[in-house]
Amino acid sequence: MNEMTASLLAALASPITQPIDVIAFAVPAFVALILIEIAWARRHAPEAYEARDMLTSLLMGLGSTIAGALVAGAIYAAATWLYAHRVATVPYAWWSWIAVLVLDDFNYYWAHRTGHRVRWFWAAHVNHHTSQHYNLSTALRQTWTGPLALSFVFRIWPAFVGVPPEMLLTAGAANTVGQFWIHTEAVRRMPAWFEWIFNTPSHHRVHHATNPIYLDRNYAGVLMIWDRLFGTFQPELDEEPARYGVIRQLGTFNLLHSVFHEWKGMLKDFASAPWRYKLAYLVREPGWSHDGSRDSSDTIRARWMERNGYLTSDEPQRMADEGIAVSHP
Amino acid sequence: MSINHLLAIPGAGIALQALGSLIAVLLVFALVRALGMGSDVRIADEAEARALAEEARCGFDPVEVALDRARIGALLRNSAGEVMLIRRHGARFAARVLSSHAGARLDRGFLTLSTDDPHFGSITLDLGERAQVWAASLRRLGAAA
Numbered sequence: 198m199n200e201m202t203a204s205l206l207a208a209l210a211s212p213i214t215q216p217i218d219v220i221a222f223a224v225p226a227f228v229a230l231i232l233i234e235i236a237w238a239r240r241h242a243p244e245a246y247e248a249r250d251m252l253t254s255l256l257m258g259l260g261s262t263i264a265g266a267l268v269a270g271a272i273y274a275a276a277t278w279l280y281a282h283r284v285a286t287v288p289y290a291w292w293s294w295i296a297v298l299v300l301d302d303f304n305y306y307w308a309h310r311t312g313h314r315v316r317w318f319w320a321a322h323v324n325h326h327t328s329q330h331y332n333l334s335t336a337l338r339q340t341w342t343g344p345l346a347l348s349f350v351f352r353i354w355p356a357f358v359g360v361p362p363e364m365l366l367t368a369g370a371a372n373t374v375g376q377f378w379i380h381t382e383a384v385r386r387m388p389a390w391f392e393w394i395f396n397t398p399s400h401h402r403v404h405h406a407t408n409p410i411y412l413d414r415n416y417a418g419v420l421m422i423w424d425r426l427f428g429t430f431q432p433e434l435d436e437e438p439a440r441y442g443v444i445r446q447l448g449t450f451n452l453l454h455s456v457f458h459e460w461k462g463m464l465k466d467f468a469s470a471p472w473r474y475k476l477a478y479l480v481r482e483p484g485w486s487h488d489g490s491r492d493s494s495d496t497i498r499a500r501w502m503e504r505n506g507y508l509t510s511d512e513p514q515r516m517a518d519e520g521i522a523v524s525h526p
Numbered sequence: 527m528s529i530n531h532l533l534a535i536p537g538a539g540i541a542l543q544a545l546g547s548l549i550a551v552l553l554v555f556a557l558v559r560a561l562g563m564g565s566d567v568r569i570a571d572e573a574e575a576r577a578l579a580e581e582a583r584c585g586f587d588p589v590e591v592a593l594d595r596a597r598i599g600a601l602l603r604n605s606a607g608e609v610m611l612i613r614r615h616g617a618r619f620a621a622r623v624l625s626s627h628a629g630a631r632l633d634r635g636f637l638t639l640s641t642d643d644p645h646f647g648s649i650t651l652d653l654g655e656r657a658q659v660w661a662a663s664l665r666r667l668g669a670a671a
Binding site: 235238247248249250259263454 | 551557582583584618621622
């Protein structure tokens with residue numbers, strides 16, 4: 198073992214007293230990569246960037262950072278409280294760092310999946326999907342209201358089983374940073390082995406797409422294995438270029454509307470619904486309505502498959518693999 | 527007041543960081559704007575308008591299409607009598623199914639439309655001679671007709 202490895206292992210085995218603000222360290226890299234992508238887009242895909250759309254994304258990112266800073270203490274305190282009542286203790290070691298990074302990514306998958314399938318959490322997460330463009334600035338189009346929705350509970354429970362809160366919150370920040378680079382059209386495909394294990398621009402384009410076959414797929418953060426394991430994986434199809442945004446495109450660059458529109462819509466539905474359906478408007482999937490008058494991602498996908506004569510959602514991929522032309526009306 | 531005194535104020539660090547970030551955001555915005563990015567998108571033809579309608583609502587199946595002369599928007603009607611308005615939004619398009627004709631204003635060949643979503647804004651379509659026909663047919667929409 199050389200000296201550098203030994204000192205790295207020693208550092209990983211040393212307790213930290215505060216979560217490491219990984220995101221703050223990454224900001225210069227974010228800015229540099231956005232500028233590089235703009236230079237790429239100017240030459241290869243001028244339509245990939247739109248100034249007002251990008252401005253909305255970046256201001257949402259700034260607002261999210263401020264909102265996060267305001268509540269970070271409370272989330273840290275909640276994790277610390279759980280840790281004080283822990284049932285075991287996870288030591289600081291190189292292997293525990295890896296284990297916690299993987300566990301946090303697993304938790305992210307479920308938080309993210311719930312963020313798409315439960316309207317309460319969707320109201321906070323939808324912000325990230327409101328751009329009709331897909332570039333690195335979209336990665337920064339983040340929620341202001343996630344803490345309000347309490348979506349952090351998916352991420353802090355490991356403190357109760359003995360993961361130090363500092364380690365947990367550092368892993369969470371690293372997970373966020375690890376997802377930045379996948380928000381681009383500049384990278385088409387990574388090597389096959391990489392695409393199998395990790396989330397990539399190709400996989401995440403699917404996640405941001407509104408094409409019926411792509412709706413509510415690929416929830417992964419860093420590791421793609423969770424989608425493969427839990428049946429939500431959908432590969433990007435060459436004959437089905439991704440179109441981005443939300444099913445009902447906002448049609449505005451208004452910052453506050455982008456941030457709060459789904460909360461407003463959900464609370465309006467909650468207020469006007471008959472009593473026995475009120476809770477369902479908070480906990481059912483987006484697009485659900487008690488009279489069946491609206492579309493959810495499931496109903497849209499089912500209609501699309503019926504119109505195209507598909508029996509299963511993996512059929513377009515199978516047909517493409519077999520060289521059968523896939524065409525859609 | 528020195529920078530150290532300023533930073534000693536509670537929350538000043540975050541406020542300064544936010545201000546710096548805001549300045550950086552505005553600089554990148556100015557750069558993208560100066561580079562003229564985001565193409566001048568137009569609806570090429572009826573087929574593209576139909577495709578945009580299908581993207582907006584799977585199964586809309588328009589039977590009638592009217593394109594704005596500058597191709598910045600379109601009106602489409604399906605066999606159920608529903609009317610969809612498509613309009614340019616930045617370098618993309620956005621659509622709404624109209625629920626009433628309350629937001630429709632006709633001025634010779636120009637039809638101005640707004641929807642029940644105030645954030646969606648209004649658009650004036652240059653439909654030429656077809657504007658009157660569409661304006662008349664929109665009166666069949668919704669209770670406000």
